[in-house]
Amino acid sequence: MAQEPNKYPKLQMYIDGQWCVGSEGKSQDVVDPATEAVIGQLPHASKADLDRALAAAERGFQLWKNKTALERSPIIRKIAELLRQRAPDIAFVMSTEQGKVLNEALEEIEKGAEHFEWMAEEGKRAYGRIIPARANGIRQVVLVEPVGPVAAFTPWNFPAASPIRKLSTALGAGCSIIIKASEETPASCMEVVRACADAGVPPGVVNLVFGVPSEVSEYLIRSPIIRKVTFTGSVPVGKKLAELAAQEMKTCTMELGGHSPVLVFDDVDCSKVVSMAAKGKFRNAGQVCVSPTRFFVHESIHQRFTKEFAELANNIKVGNGLDKTSQMGPLANPRRLEAMEKLTADVRKRGGQVAAGGERIGNRGFFWKPTVFSNAPDDSEVMTMEPFGPVASVVPFANFDEAIKRANSVKYGLAGYAFTRSAKTAAKLAESLQVGMLAINNLSVSPPEAPIGGIKDSGYGREGGSEGLLQFMNVKYVSEGHID
Numbered sequence: 001m002a003q004e005p006n007k008y009p010k011l012q013m014y015i016d017g018q019w020c021v022g023s024e025g026k027s028q029d030v031v032d033p034a035t036e037a038v039i040g041q042l043p044h045a046s047k048a049d050l051d052r053a054l055a056a057a058e059r060g061f062q063l064w065k066n067k068t069a070l071e072r073s074p075i076i077r078k079i080a081e082l083l084r085q086r087a088p089d090i091a092f093v094m095s096t097e098q099g100k101v102l103n104e105a106l107e108e109i110e111k112g113a114e115h116f117e118w119m120a121e122e123g124k125r126a127y128g129r130i131i132p133a134r135a136n137g138i139r140q141v142v143l144v145e146p147v148g149p150v151a152a153f154t155p156w157n158f159p160a161a162s163p164i165r166k167l168s169t170a171l172g173a174g175c176s177i178i179i180k181a182s183e184e185t186p187a188s189c190m191e192v193v194r195a196c197a198d199a200g201v202p203p204g205v206v207n208l209v210f211g212v213p214s215e216v217s218e219y220l221i222r223s224p225i226i227r228k229v230t231f232t233g234s235v236p237v238g239k240k241l242a243e244l245a246a247q248e249m250k251t252c253t254m255e256l257g258g259h260s261p262v263l264v265f266d267d268v269d270c271s272k273v274v275s276m277a278a279k280g281k282f283r284n285a286g287q288v289c290v291s292p293t294r295f296f297v298h299e300s301i302h303q304r305f306t307k308e309f310a311e312l313a314n315n316i317k318v319g320n321g322l323d324k325t326s327q328m329g330p331l332a333n334p335r336r337l338e339a340m341e342k343l344t345a346d347v348r349k350r351g352g353q354v355a356a357g358g359e360r361i362g363n364r365g366f367f368w369k370p371t372v373f374s375n376a377p378d379d380s381e382v383m384t385m386e387p388f389g390p391v392a393s394v395v396p397f398a399n400f401d402e403a404i405k406r407a408n409s410v411k412y413g414l415a416g417y418a419f420t421r422s423a424k425t426a427a428k429l430a431e432s433l434q435v436g437m438l439a440i441n442n443l444s445v446s447p448p449e450a451p452i453g454g455i456k457d458s459g460y461g462r463e464g465g466s467e468g469l470l471q472f473m474n475v476k477y478v479s480e481g482h483i484d
Helices: 048-063 070-097 102-125 161-173 186-199 213-222 234-247 272-281 302-314 334-349 400-407 421-432 465-470
Strands: 013-015 019-020 026-029 039-041 129-131 139-145 152-153 177-179 206-209 228-232 249-257 262-265 292-299 353-356 371-374 389-399 417-418 439-441 473-480
Touching: 013 048, 013 186, 019 039, 019 417, 039 186, 048 139, 048 177, 048 206, 070 102, 070 161, 070 186, 102 161, 102 465, 129 228, 152 161, 152 213, 152 465, 161 177, 161 465, 177 213, 177 439, 186 206, 213 292, 213 389, 228 234, 234 249, 262 272, 262 400, 272 302, 272 417, 292 302, 292 400, 302 353, 302 371, 302 389, 334 353, 334 371, 334 389, 389 400, 400 421, 417 421, 465 473
Parallel strands: 152 177, 152 228, 177 206, 228 249, 262 292, 262 417, 292 389, 371 389, 417 439
Antiparallel strands: 013 019, 013 206, 026 039, 129 139, 139 473, 353 371
């Protein structure tokens, strides 16, 4: 059953088909970022609880992998159906614990349902191949098989979408999974897992745990039962988990931080691009790994772009995400407020200008004004470090080569965006920008059918698309002959 409408649910873990609390009674507060009120107590898993989850995942894997893709598909599709039915209630939960506005929460669930639907069908198309043999009587076959039990670690910024990517792919590939979702936004993932259980996913195939992140991740990754690690989060944590996985020779998907460049050329309709860019920038209060952040605007339209961008930012209504009139909610936690204050101080210190925002709203709730910086130096923090908040930096460029050099100068390589009417420029951008995903004249980089991921410090491996499915599978070559 779904949780009671318009009520924050009792927080629990899900192990071997049972909702439960930690065996040692440890827990932590969950806080509403709009009011700073404690809204729930989250149980932590003990080592005994993690051992139960691991044993369940091992049994669940044997059960789930032995179902054909045709048998798995209707169960996975049912998850999507349940998510759509429960979307308003899950959106309430998400907005309460994470802060984003209700329409964004609803959109997150709707798109999440699409991921389950897509993987339900793509699992049927996990094709191998036949290789022409070198001799008569030999058959050479390449098979793909589920990799095994998966350990998944997901962040707070998309508390339903990020778990859904990992759950849908694991289930589509025939794997079992243990998710350690964010302790700051636990109920959204809990409701997704509830939909999995109610759709008929067998006990042990999907498990959900919480705890001290470093302790849980190390314990799960070191277990010989886990054969795949998938993580979405910060670069420093991703590197630590990748190192742990490498010690155990386990395959990884690492979707890490980004600092997306946006190249705006002088042949576009400036006002239209500003409107599109602002919508993307301030979505989820800028707490998006693919958020457009560093705006490189041709010098001939830089001043106009900055002025219109600042005016639009100043007119965004910031408030409680549960208020249907709010256009942007609070930041998710006080750490992000501190980061925004630090970035703003650094821009001012280095001679950049604050064209809009640049300060906290009130003293209760983690609200920050949508912020636009102008002419921040290339070595400023906002231009070199992922801000992960509602701040954009707009700087001018003179020519294509300069823009590409500056866009590629950071350690990140997740998403990039560009706006131009020139087909020639668009083709050169596709070849030149060092990113894993590029959107030209739009902001869509993560539909379920597309491979999502980055290069450089933004990670490796892909989620989504046929490429993402295959990363949850092993490749086996079989050469079969016969003896007369």
